[in-house]
Amino acid sequence: QKEVEQDPGPLSVPEGAIVSLNCTYSNSAFQYFMWYRQYSRKGPELLMYTYSSGNKEDGRFTAQVDKSSKYISLFIRDSQPSDSATYLCAMSAQISGGYQKVTFGTGTKLQVIP
Amino acid sequence: DAGVTQSPTHLIKTRGQHVTLRCSPISGHKSVSWYQQVLGQGPQFIFQYYEKEERGRGNFPDRFSARQFPNYSSELNVNALLLGDSALYLCASADYPSTDTQYFGPGTRLTVL
Numbered sequence: 001q002k003e004v005e006q007d008p009g010p011l012s013v014p015e016g017a018i019v020s021l022n023c024t025y026s027n028s029a030f031q032y033f034m035w036y037r038q039y040s041r042k043g044p045e046l047l048m049y050t051y052s053s054g055n056k057e058d059g060r061f062t063a064q065v066d067k068s069s070k071y072i073s074l075f076i077r078d079s080q081p082s083d084s085a086t087y088l089c090a091m092s093a094q095i096s097g098g099y100q101k102v103t104f105g106t107g108t109k110l111q112v113i114p
Numbered sequence: 115d116a117g118v119t120q121s122p123t124h125l126i127k128t129r130g131q132h133v134t135l136r137c138s139p140i141s142g143h144k145s146v147s148w149y150q151q152v153l154g155q156g157p158q159f160i161f162q163y164y165e166k167e168e169r170g171r172g173n174f175p176d177r178f179s180a181r182q183f184p185n186y187s188s189e190l191n192v193n194a195l196l197l198g199d200s201a202l203y204l205c206a207s208a209d210y211p212s213t214d215t216q217y218f219g220p221g222t223r224l225t226v227l
Contacts, residue, residue, distance in 0.1 A: 036218075043204055102216060106156045
């Protein structure tokens with residue numbers, strides 16, 4: 001079983017739709033939860049970062065963490081064609097030696113159709 | 115302020131050759147991590163360096179090695195290249211220990227023929 005599971009999609013939605021992206025995880029040691037956006041052939045760009053259960057909002061983006069269910073979500077409101085990209089969830093846990101090991105999901109490819 | 119920079123952008127090598135990839139972190143960041151991203155997959159952790167010391171290593175063979183220099187830039191070396199090493203190699207820097215938030219560079223696309 002993978003530590004982090006993410007539906008690879010692809011997901012295709014009309015412009016203006018609400019998008020829901022999800023990841024589940026199995027490692028209870030994960031402390032920090034992140035969402036990255038990656039455009040084709042580019043490096044991942046950090047969108048959201050949180051370390052506690054609950055919601056965090058930033059503009060059209062809302063990150064949700066439920067540690068009891070080991071489930072995280074990213075919601076995109078009023079989706080735009082420029083949101084078309086691959087979205088990666090990532091989680092980190094402190095490893096012996098003091099460093100944080102970051103584990104990524106496989107990414108969900110999103111297409112927003114004008 | 116400049117972000118994470120990586121060089122070269124693209125690289126083509128043949129099996130058995132050696133490659134060196136370079137990364138400069140965001141100014142003030144002392145932690146650098148390397149990831150391998152195969153097409154259609156998420157990044158896989160290779161190494162983390164902090165203050166010029168290796169802090170963590172992922173599940174990669176000994177053909178992969180790295181180092182961090184006094185100016186906190188870093189090199190990733192891969193020996194005896196295999197076709198399966200073809201991937202996007204990503205470098206990320208963090209203002210560790212203040213935060214673990216990682217900021218990625220644009221990556222180096224390595225093709226092994």
